[in-house]
Amino acid sequence: MANRRRFLLAAGAVAVGGAVALRPGDHGGPHGPYFAGLSAALARAGIGVPVMVIDRARMRANAARVVHNINGKLALRLVAKSLPSLPLLDELMQLTHTRRLMVFNLPYLQLLAEQRPDTDLLLGKPMPARAAHTFYAEFKGGEFDPARQLQWLVDTPERLAEYRELARAQRHPLRVNIEIDVGLHRGGVRDDHVLVDMLNMIAAEPLFAFGGLMGYDPHLVKIPDLPGARAGAERDAKAIYARFRDMALRTLKPTSAEALCFNAAGSPTYRMHDGSGAANEVSVGSAMVKPSDFDTPLLDDLQPASFIATPVLKSGSFLLPDGAEAIGRVATAWDVNQRHGYFIYGGYWLADPVSPPGLSASGLYGNSSNQQVLVGSGTQGLKPNDFIFLRPRQSEAVLQQFGELVVVEEGNTLHRWPVMPAMP
Incomplete structure (x- = not known):
């Protein structure tokens, strides 16, 4: 019995000590x-x-770092929804030597076309043709030339047909960019024959101009880092993009492929593109001010x-x-x-x-x-x-x-x- 009591006391002391050790410190x-x-x-x-405080020195250092990382091998497009202030965009456009912006909603499109008429605008998501109709109905003219400086994003033959009807009804020439699915599966063209059908629709419509392709790939940094999984997804995404780009060039035979916009990436993945693949520009927005969702290894050099x-x-x-x-x-x-x-x-x-x-x-x-x-x-x-x-x-x-x-x-x-x- 004495041994049993000593054992229970010792066990109790260990339990208390363990609990104290687990107790949070200050x-x-x-x-x-x-x-x-x-x-x-x-x-x-x-x-x-x-x-909301913006540390200007840190932001400027981030912009310089992004430019250094891209190293002139790709064009840079700033994402307006992630940097939603005209003075902020102005400063970053100056620092990064770009006038290319990605826009995600009608009010920003209208504002930028009016207030920053020298910018090149690419829609970052497909919008109903009714929104495009509103843009042209309310567009007041000026220095901004939508036919040259604006790319509407289309993701299906049906949406492209809607934009075709708009172009014909309003007699507005439209520049269209096709969203492709490079593995995110959030939308965009996945099948070769669908892409060919859309390219042929563009070629057959005098009011259409082909702007290029857009393939968004943020999933590449969120895939579990299992052996080969992430690297395999990256290879697949780049191979899909290259195949679709080649199909577009073979089908439409543009006079200058370099003049087209083959947009890829986003802040999390822009460093995965080095100019050797099909993409010729990357989009970056949030990385310039780096909120905490962007604390990833590829962005470790930003503050x-x-x-x-x-x-x-x-x-x-x-x-x-x-x-x-x-x-x-x-x-x-x-x-x-x-x-x-x-x-x-x-x-x-x-x-x-x-x-x-x-x-x-x-x-x-x-x-x-x-x-x-x-x-x-x-x-x-x-x-x-x-x-x-x-x-x-x-x-x-x-x-x-x-x-x-x-x-x-x-x-x-x-x-x-x-x-x-x-x-x-």
Whole structure:
């Protein structure tokens, strides 16, 4: 019996020791130098509401890095939906030496045709022919020449026929680009005979001009890295593109293949293209400001350049509402990182806290877009009016939620850049 008691006591001690070892440590702390500097800049500017901050130096460094990686082997097309601000696009177009933009909705198309008439625009998704009809009905003319500077994206013979009827009814020459499926299976032409049918439709219509092909391939970086799986998918995608490009050139016999647009990639995969394949241009957008969804090995050389900054409204010991206090006491006793609560101005964004460290949303309290609570140990040392920084997971849509972009460089807020209205 004595031996049994000693064994049980020893086992109990081991269990207690194991539980203590599993207990979370304090992950908190104050802002580091970088975010302390951003916070001071926003305070000097008198900002007291949530804002989207763009670190201009980091953004410019990202743009320079993308240009360096492409190394003149491919043309670059900037994605407007991921960089939804005319001044932001202007700066990046200047830095990357391109006037090519990819557009995903009718309002942006109309805005860019009017406000940036020297740009070359490629639709990034097929739109109903009714949307194209609206564009021509409301187009006020000017320097922008749709027949030369605009490529409508088509994905099926049926949609191409709709655009043909529009062209004939309105007597508008249309430049069309065909979406091809290189493995993503989200749409686009998959079969050789379908592509040939569409190419023949284009050749037979005097009001059509062939713009090229578009093959989007973000799936290549999301495939599980099993032996050969990712590399095989990349080989297949490039082989499909090469086959379809060759079919287009054989069928239409253009005078200059180099003048056509063979668009590929996106921010996650642009580095998989080096000019040796069928594609002659790549699209890049979000990588320029690098939200967290783009933390991938191929983008390791880029820096986060966009952050949500929001003031703390209330700070104190974290308490769950009446009726749930017992659960709260257990949670805070177990995890020091749930003992302090910071209610912030706004919240529930598609973003995650990054500074000061050790903050997280409370799974017990729930989310709020009015006054989100973030919990921590209290070692963050935040008081009301201090800033908390969150990193967006995406740039599209999230960058547009704050009315303007606050551009910061060298410790100062330099510009307030208006954003384009949020549109699907």
